[in-house]
Amino acid sequence: MDERFSGFGAFILYTITAGMMLFILAPLLLVMAASVSDSYFVTFPPQGFTLKWYAKVLQDRDFLEAMRLSILLALGTTVGSLLFGVPAAFALVRGHFVGLAAIKGFLLSPLIFPALITGLALLQVLNKLGSTDARLNLLIGHIVVTSPYVIRTVVTSLQLVDENLEDAARTLGASRLRTFWRVTLPQIASGVAAGGLFAFMVSFDNYPVTMWLANSEYSPVPLILMRQLVNVFDPSVPAMSTIIILMAMVGVLVLEKLVGLRRALAA
């Protein structure tokens, strides 16, 4: 124990912290336990062990189709938000022009704007434009929501780049593009990757925007899951959920390796 904490104060601190850790993990662990439980209804304590729900999920055409759509959408969103976000971040860090602070506020504003309303507002405008392709609409909506994340992580890592190194490269005769490619990019690579991963994950389980822009033909995973949850009783929901939890865990571990989680999030 750290000497800073001692006596009764430390006891309270550690008890509450341990309690919160339990609070955070309990529902996730229960979902995972339920996914291998043999009984048709989820009961506590879980009974028996089976993988049959996984077999069922992996044959469920709706779920697989939704998975495919979600992954493609998340990939498209990642590429799109990087294409928009990286140059925007550059402009914000390196640019010297009037109204920079205002533009930064504007570019990051989708972060504090409730996503639910972003989706609704987009739905109205896209309807008016006559854009009926749900896939395109979803892609636009997701990029709006995810690009601020990319901008934020790239801005943070750009601020750490030593501009002198670029100047040195350029003095030694490297072109602008070459300087960017060989000097700048390697330094901000982890920030770009983290932003991309964020965009992927935010897009993959975005519900509030997706809800408005999807249709019955193109329904990504969160929508399918919500439908199963609210409308029908389906014992394979824990298995679907567990698959999503495991995917998220992999994402978190990669993020932790890339930039360190606290830096990635608190930026």
Next chain:
Amino acid sequence: MLAFLTYFFFYPALALLFSSIQTQDSRGIIGRPFTLAHYARLVNVELYARVLWTTLRISIITSALATVLAYPVALVMVKSRPIVTRVITLIVIAPLIVSVVVRGYGWQLVLQNGPKGMLNWILMTLHVVDAPISVLYTETAVVIGSLHVFFPMMVLPLASALGKIDPNLEDAARMLGAPWWKVFLRVTLPLSMPGFVAGFTLVFSLTAGSFVIPAILGGASAVMLGNLIEQQIFVVYDWPFGAAIAVVLVGLVLAVNGVSMWLLEGRRLRRPD
């Protein structure tokens, strides 16, 4: 990027604001005359006013609870040995990436009404209660679920603010004979205010704008603004009223954010980053 956001974010938001003051005729066509009747309806019709209050209540209670519970966690996170810090960070952050729908479902399983739910099983096994209690589909369930989903948003800014406090200040207080709680109240707490303000704002905004958690855990008894909007648009097809509720929700969130910006920048509070 600027053009993209202007076109697909800023313009839609304005269009939404605009349609909230228009009228919809019986054929569903939206147009003139302009009116503020939809806003009046939200406040005057008891059913809708109640949703507004429920949303405010749930958001305030959730943020307050998150603050109280996040302080110990953030303190331990900042001041423990590296390995403890790492484990806590991972546990706090990992669920953040897991879909909100899945987390709501997890709480549905934990809180399940009847003797087969986890919470009831534990409470009955420990003989805290004799008969199963009903938590699911109440405001309490929504607060618990929201707390779970948005807790990291409170812990992270707090931890970053606490991490910036010069340990010498606390040591000095301790050496001068202050007991631990006094050190906390007089030194640590005031110096962590930027983290507190940032965290509170985030949790409040996110809770107020949430849809999934109240839909899964609140049932009919804890409908929030987000759910009301969805219902007005998808079920009743009342676009202007739905838009008006949306504007009120955005106004609420922006107001809270405005106050927090003012606190963070206008006063001597420094923003954590």
